Amino acid sequence: MTDADAVPAALSAMFGLTGKVALVTGGAVGMGKACGLVLAAAGATVVLADDADRIASLADLPGTVSLATIDITSPASVEQVVSDVAKAHGGIDILINGAVVNHNKPLLDIDAEEWDRVQAVNLKGAFLMIKAVIPHMRNRGGGRVINITTMGSVHPVLNGNGAYSASRAGLNQLTRNVALDFASDQITANAVLPGAIRTETINPDFRPTGPGADMTRHVGGFGVPEDVTGLVLLLASPAGRYISGQAIAVDGGFLIG
């Protein structure tokens, strides 16, 4: 095989998303955006949902990609966006929970409100999205829920990451419960655990401490947002039908070490 023209029909059927509708939160930046664009390239109709200012920064998107402003901590906003997307595109097949607030601060310096804010975006927001989207997936006879969490959800990677890691660990377990509760609806749920992936939302002056700051444990060095897209497309595609309830690390080998 020397070029894309030669891709056999079997592979296109396996990994293609023609006719599918995907909603991606955190869709304007980093891994959410990268995943949304790959799903679109695979044939899906994609809606990238994010904060208004981030949405405003997007330009030159493919014709099958549209935008939505969302506040995932607000049930009303979530329900409105999900309902609008389902109405505009006839349903929803794929949900990518990519929205996240990165947070790194010593636990003793965090008050209850700050803790709650981290959990509201990183855990409650994903719950609200799942709750709103699953009825639409049921109408379509199945669906795929893909939650982007972090390798820090299974291993304490950086100092001062307690609130963040706990929120993401909660989402890992929510993933497993969604996999259990909705398997009979042919809905799968999986978590993707990125390692040290550089995105534009990470402050370049951020100097972490802890084992995750030691880049020698990441055998591939820093990753880029595109590194998770191959796994996300697998999980979203027909080829991913039998994978559910998993937390899959895309971490350059960090968790071995």
Add this chain to the structure above:
Amino acid sequence: MTIAQDVIYSLYTIPDKVAIVTGAGSGIGEATATLMAQAGAKVVVADLIEEEAQRVADAIVAAGGQAIAIKADVSEEVDVQAMAARTVETFGGIDILVNNAAYRPKADFFEMAVEDWDKMHAVNTRGTFLCSREAIKVMRAQGKERGGAIVNVSTIGTALPTIVNNVHYDSSKAGINSITKSTASEFAADGIRINAVMPGGVDSGGSRKMRADPSMNLPMRGPIMMPGRLLLGVAQPIELASAILFLVSPASSYMTGHIMAVDGGYLVG
């Protein structure tokens, strides 16, 4: 050409890569060898049963792919060395190895002969070691830029015991999980990625053989394996093959040392 073909080509095809698939005469191995050939690889179809290996290789060639059949007992070092040498001689290197060959007869814990225990570990664990060693020698010599990818086929029984009379099998496969992580760590610097899959219920050649053999007709379900645990039913071999293709393709270039369950939700059920 559709747009979808473009992204599928760049993520999931493996043009001109040389792939060895052991136990490729049936089931998951056959599906994997066939899919890899469709994805552009030159495939070595290795199996203990020569006729089955030849049948699969012939089918790949008849469909326009590239493949040769090699008879190999993966527990025998001379066989494995000869397989690696013939692969290099025929196709000019080794880029991909799928350690899929497995021995699987069940045995009662108390009545099991030590020879049964040893044979299980000889095929599954030593076989994975021997094949990995020969492949990694070649991959290292090819240089870091070319690198390589290995996928080991484990079982969900290593994470959660599934059936009775299977202690020796689960033990041998747990060894494979350990080999996966150790080799991933040791050879990452050489650009070699090593991951594993843990299949759940698969309608494979091995499981069909087990069901057909009256001497294997021991209880399939222990106290833990409730029928409802396979939340998404039983998989076809191609569903494991597509996960294995993912793990050797550019789509997983930042993954190594991961043991991925492809189990229809068994481990959450």
